[in-house]
Amino acid sequence: MIRVQPEDFDVGAEIEALTRGKTGIGGVASFVGLMRDVAGDKSISAMTLEHYPGMTERELERIEAEAQRRWPLIASLVIHRYGRMLPGDRIVLVATASAHRAAAFESCEFLMDYLKTKAPFWKQEETPEGARWVAADASDDAAASRWTKE
Amino acid sequence: MIRVQPEDFDVGAEIEALTRGKTGIGGVASFVGLMRDVAGDKSISAMTLEHYPGMTERELERIEAEAQRRWPLIASLVIHRYGRMLPGDRIVLVATASAHRAAAFESCEFLMDYLKTKAPFWKQEETPEGARWVAADASDDAAASRWTKE
């Protein structure tokens, strides 16, 4: 399941809903991305995430389907926020549930790597010198390219 | 922080408490282990986890300190239950918070691998043929041995 929304989310309630009644699940790996108050050596007071309504959802669905194809997942969830956020705010939640932990961990990390590098989101940070659009990070590309080296 | 307890835990509240006010955290990786209703081809109606009070806490503290030493973690948490549990019940929560996601994912998986193979817990399962103590799983040992091959 994927959701793209401006609202915050409740991590415990989401994981609970994802797994409820599915007693073949042995583990749920999850990742919560939070807004940091620094980027490099800059102090960040707020951030605005822009997305491409329609395409963003399509991309997230495509990536989730790919994870379901690669790993034996019993349930999965991607929630990604857009709009303006403050330091400490939750930005993204990925949760993957499987019978065994390795599949859950790997697919969760796979989804996060793709979200960081392929999903149509753009970040504008508010610094003491004003707002600036963030440039793409090569280390994120390297993380995502792991998954195509097989 | 580590806790060994018979009570259930609230995943969202635990992650929230772990990260509150720490705005240098970019992500929290977590894993929730749940009780499955099958093991191999056996149906399991309940499970009792026995532990070694005192040593279990020491081992968990040692393993958490090792994770803190290996990865740049801002916060970490291990909660492990003992006692009798039913299918779908939460058994264990590991959460690791770092500035960047790779450290959070790796340390979370490291902690889970060690919990499965080194922490003094023993599992007794209730099957249609009666209660039986579970034998150690070689695949878990293989997962944990990854971390010593460096």
Place this chain on the structure above:
Amino acid sequence: MKLLYFAHLRTKIGTAEEQLDLPPGIGDVAALLEFLKGRGPKFADALGNRKAVRVAVNQTYVGWDHPLKPGDEVAIFPPVTGG
């Protein structure tokens, strides 16, 4: 066709969305980008560095040689930086 601009390309160009009749002779993405750069300094500045421009047609990432047809939704944006 419908053109969409995102993030700093949107900021530089000064518009988020426009309708454009596909000009004669513009058959693919590369040709469209060249056409847009010729519209003035804002477009030239925003689209000048090809390495920093990504394009989706009908909500799917495409390469420079992707063909265009009337009615397409063409989105132009910088490399994504989400999450």
Place this chain on the structure above:
Amino acid sequence: MKLLYFAHLRTKIGTAEEQLDLPPGIGDVAALLEFLKGRGPKFADALGNRKAVRVAVNQTYVGWDHPLKPGDEVAIFPPVTGG
């Protein structure tokens, strides 16, 4: 010394904990396990397969050659299966 048994070793031996004066000549874990096996069929059955026996002394995993002294807490258990 204090002896603790866990999981199926506890079930087989039929006790969770006992006090034992370290017998003369028992200097390490291996010797203690041999001594215990000699106490009767329950112990021999529980401790017979060395590969399925783990030992902690004073709450730390140890090998068979770990020395013992009066007052030690010695825990004997099968390989862990937790989580």
